[in-house]
Structures are given as structure tokens and as C-alpha cells.
Amino acid sequence: MKTPNEQNHPFKxxxxxxxxxxxxxxxxxxxxxxxxxxxxxxAWVKYSSIAAVIVIAFIFAAVKIxxxxxxxxxxxxIKSGKNVLIADxxxxxxxxxxxxxxxxxxxxxxxxxxxxxxDWSTSMDLNDEELLVLFNNI
Amino acid sequence: xxxxxxxxxxxxxxxxxxxxxxKEILNxxxxxxxxxxxFRILVDKYKKQVYWQARRNLIxxxxxxxxxxxxxxxxxxxxxxxxxxxxxxxWIFRITTNEIINFxxxxxxSKNIFSDNDLMIERAFSPSEFSGDEIEKxxxxxxxxxxxxxxxxxxxxxxxxxxxxxIADQLSLSTGAVKASYHHAAEKIKKYLLKD
Numbered sequence: 001m002k003t004p005n006e007q008n009h010p011f012k013x014x015x016x017x018x019x020x021x022x023x024x025x026x027x028x029x030x031x032x033x034x035x036x037x038x039x040x041x042x043a044w045v046k047y048s049s050i051a052a053v054i055v056i057a058f059i060f061a062a063v064k065i066x067x068x069x070x071x072x073x074x075x076x077x078i079k080s081g082k083n084v085l086i087a088d089x090x091x092x093x094x095x096x097x098x099x100x101x102x103x104x105x106x107x108x109x110x111x112x113x114x115x116x117x118x119d120w121s122t123s124m125d126l127n128d129e130e131l132l133v134l135f136n137n138i
Numbered sequence: 139x140x141x142x143x144x145x146x147x148x149x150x151x152x153x154x155x156x157x158x159x160x161k162e163i164l165n166x167x168x169x170x171x172x173x174x175x176x177f178r179i180l181v182d183k184y185k186k187q188v189y190w191q192a193r194r195n196l197i198x199x200x201x202x203x204x205x206x207x208x209x210x211x212x213x214x215x216x217x218x219x220x221x222x223x224x225x226x227x228x229w230i231f232r233i234t235t236n237e238i239i240n241f242x243x244x245x246x247x248s249k250n251i252f253s254d255n256d257l258m259i260e261r262a263f264s265p266s267e268f269s270g271d272e273i274e275k276x277x278x279x280x281x282x283x284x285x286x287x288x289x290x291x292x293x294x295x296x297x298x299x300x301x302x303x304x305i306a307d308q309l310s311l312s313t314g315a316v317k318a319s320y321h322h323a324a325e326k327i328k329k330y331l332l333k334d
Contacts, residue, residue, distance in 0.1 A: 009297065010268055010274045011267060012266065013197065013268050021206075024183045028207060029211060032211070
């Protein structure tokens with residue numbers, strides 16, 4: 001790269017332009033680097049927050065699925081269509097041939113919500129009458 | 139006006155910092171914790187060359203200053219990846235020419251200067267920024283009326299007497315294309331000057 005001859009053209013620069021140029025340039029570069037660092041940091045915080053929310057949601061979903069699986073497993077122990085239905089997790093009742101369900105456990109309304117009982121009863125293939133008896137016992 | 143290349147017989151004396159060879163500068167930049175120090179030496183060595191190349195093509199000081207800063211910021215960002223396949227000066231010059239042409243094209247597209255903005259023209263040729271006479275002023279205006287790449291070729295040949303082959307290499311053009319560009323540029327400048 002040839003050095004342009006300053007005498008070859010008629011342009012002027014502001015006083016001290018070249019003397020101050022390097023410092024001015026380094027200031028610009030440092031400012032750019034700081035703003036870049038801030039951008040990187042804010043992006044990191046943003047994406048970490050999103051990742052944390054996703055992980056928490058995933059854990060919550062996994063716990064719920066695990067609970068449902070346990071409930072489903074416990075219902076497997078119930079001999080559907082037989083005279084006796086036994087559920088784990090503190091829920092025990094009998095379903096005899098006279099369509100009588102003897103509820104005998106420490107189950108209270110605090111243990112299972114209405115929706116959970118409905119879900120559970122659906123998985124047990126209980127009919128309305130049996131369900132009514134169950135609710136009356138609760 | 140004589141459009142034969144001006145021979146730079148009065149090149150400025152080497153700056154003291156120019157005693158640092160490009161290789162030494164690169165070694166300093168690539169040495170751990172010495173990037174800024176090495177880069178400052180590089181800037182001090184090349185700032186005038188980059189600036190005047192930009193100024194001769196863009197005329198306005200602020201534009202040349204913008205381009206010069208952009209060139210060195212790009213060098214700062216890219217110097218770590220510079221492998222030394224080409225000379226450092228060639229690499230810097232290539233960045234400079236690209237930035238000048240891009241800037242000039244953007245300016246032409248935005249039409250914010252030298253198309254219908256007389257205020258900017260007047261400022262560019264005000265006594266604080268311009269020391270030439272009326273003929274020189276008309277010559278610079280004629281230069282501004284040719285396309286950026288032709289202007290680049292013309293200024294390199296006219297001011298620095300750079301060989302056509304070198305210009306072709308630096309601008310990634312064929313030698314024939316560079317000669318044609320120079321010829322077209324000279325014709326347009328003559329035409330502009332003769333018009334008045």
C-alpha cells in the first residue's frame with residue numbers, strides 16, 4: 001500500500017486529527033466491546049431464564065406423570081368386574097355381588113379431589129350407581 | 139488539466155513507528171495480553187494511508203473519518219484470524235477499498251450527498267476542508283461524478299501511479315478491466331471539465 005502524498009491533493013484535516021485518532025479509535029472499540037458484552041450477558045440471562053422455565057415445567061410434568069402412573073399401577077391391583085376392589089394408597093373398598101360397596105379406609109375428601117375420583121372411577125369402569133355409592137360413602 | 143499520473147516524489151518521511159515491520163506488529167498483536175499495544179502500532183503506521191485513500195475518494199472529511207474508523211475496527215476484529223497468506227498492507231488496503239466503495243455506493247443510493255445536496259458540497263469545499271483553487275475544485279467535482287469503482291481506479295493511478303497490474307490485484311479485477319475503467323474515468327472527467 002503506497003503512502004498517499006499529502007501534497008498531491010488539496011484537502012485539509014481538522015487540527016490534531018491524526019494525533020488524536022488512535023485514542024479516539026480505541027475508545028470506540030472499547031465502547032463497542034462493552035456494549036457487546038452487555039448484549040451477550042443480557043442474552044445469556046434471557047436464554048437461561050427460558051431454559052430454567054422449560055426445565056421446571058418438564059420436572060413438574062414428569063412428577064405429575066409419575067403420580068398418574070402410580071395411580072394407574074395401583075388400580076391394576078384392583079380386580080375389575082370381580083367382587084372385591086382394592087386400591088392402594090389408602091383407598092380400600094369392597095364391591096360385592098349385591099352392588100354394595102363397602103368403603104373401608106381412611107380416605108377422606110381431603111385425599112382425593114372430585115376430578116381425581118372421576119378419573120379413577122373411569123379407569124375402574126364403575127357405573128353411575130357404583131359411583132354414587134362411593135360418593136355417599138365419602 | 140493534465141490527467142497524467144502525479145508521481146509522488148515528495149512522499150512523507152517514514153514515521154518512527156514504521157520501523158516496526160508488519161511481521162513484528164503481527165507478533166505483538168498475537169502475543170497474549172499485547173493485542174492492544176500491537177494494534178496501536180498498526181493504527182499509527184497505517185492511519186494516514188487509510189484516511190487519505192478514503193478522503194481522496196469520498197472528499198468529505200467526516201465520511202473519510204467514518205470509513206477509516208470502520209476499517210480499523212474490522213482490522214481489530216479480524217486480525218486474530220489473519221494468517222499472513224498475503225502482506226498485511228495488502229490486506230488492509232483491500233479492506234479499505236471495499237469499505238470506500240461500499241460507502242460510496244450507499245451514499246449514491248441514499249442520494250444524501252453530492253446529488254442534490256449543495257450544502258454538503260459547499261462544506262466539502264469550504265476553506266476549512268479544502269485548500270485548492272477553482273480548477274482543483276472542479277476536478278474534484280468531476281471525480282465525484284464517476285462511479286465509485288472507476289474513481290478508485292483513477293485515484294490509485296493518478297495520485298500514486300500504482301501499476302495497473304497491482305490495481306487489478308488489489309481490486310480483484312482483470313488488468314484489462316482496470317485499464318478500461320481508468321480510460322472511462324479520464325474521459326468522463328475531461329468531458330465534465332470541458333462542459334463548463
